Amino acid sequence: MTRFTILLGGELFRTPRLDRQVAGSRVIAADAGIRHAATLGLMPELWLGDFDSVPSDLDPRFAGLPRETFPAEKDRTDGELAIDAALSLGATSLVLVGAFGGPRADHAFLHLALALRLAEAGTEVILTSGRQEALPLLPGTSSFDYDDGMLFSVLAFSELTGLSEQGAKWPLNSVNVPFGSSLTLSNEVRGSLRISLGSGRALLLAHPFPASDF
Secondary structure (H helix, E strand, O other): OEEEEEEEOOOOOOOOOHHHOOOEEEEEEEHHHHHHHHOOOOOOEEEEEOOOOOOOOOOOOOOOOEEOOOOOOOOOOOOHHHHHHHHHHHOEEEEEOOOOOOHHHHHHHHHHHHHHHHOOOOOOOEEEEEOOEEEOOOOOOEEEOOOOOOOOEEEOOOEEEEEEEEEEOOOOOEEEEEEOOOOOOOEEEEEEEEEEEEEEEEEEEEEOOHHHHO
C-alpha cells in the first residue's frame, strides 16, 4: 500500500492519532495547505496549485520545494489536482489533512464527495482535521477503533438501505434511511463500533478529539 498525505487548506489540530495516520506517508501540498507541513513536521515532495493563497509567513524550508503551477481560472480545485497527482504517482491510500473548515464551505463539501468517489473506485481515504475525521462507508460491514463515548454521525449522500449500527448508544438494525433524514446524527460509541450498509452513499463522521479536549 502506498499512502499519500494531501495537505489542504482547512482547519488542523495536531493530535497523536493524526501523527500516526500520516507517519511514513508521501506528502503533497495543495496551495495554502503548505502551512500544515511545518505543524506536522512533514516535508512535501510536491507543492501545487494556482498559489493565490500562499501564506505570507511561509517557512523558508519550503521555499525551494518542487512546484507545479496552474492558472487561477481552472475547472478543478487545487485539492483535486493534488489528489490526481498522488494517484498518478501510485497512491492507493490517501489522508486528506485540512479537509474541513476553512474559508470555503464548497471546497469542504467537494472533499467529502471526492472521498466517496475515490473509495468506490478502490482507494482508501480518510479526511481529517485532527479533531474530527470522516471515512466513506461502502456496502458491507466495517469496524472502527474508536473509544467508548466518542460522538459520531453517519452522513447520508443518498437514500440508505439496510443500515445497522452495533456498539452504539442508539443501535440501528437494518433500517432504511431517507435522504435528508437526521436519524443517523449524533450517536455515541458503546464498545466496539460496527456499521453495516446494504446500499447507498454515506460517510462516517467521527470526533476522536472534540474541542473540549484542547
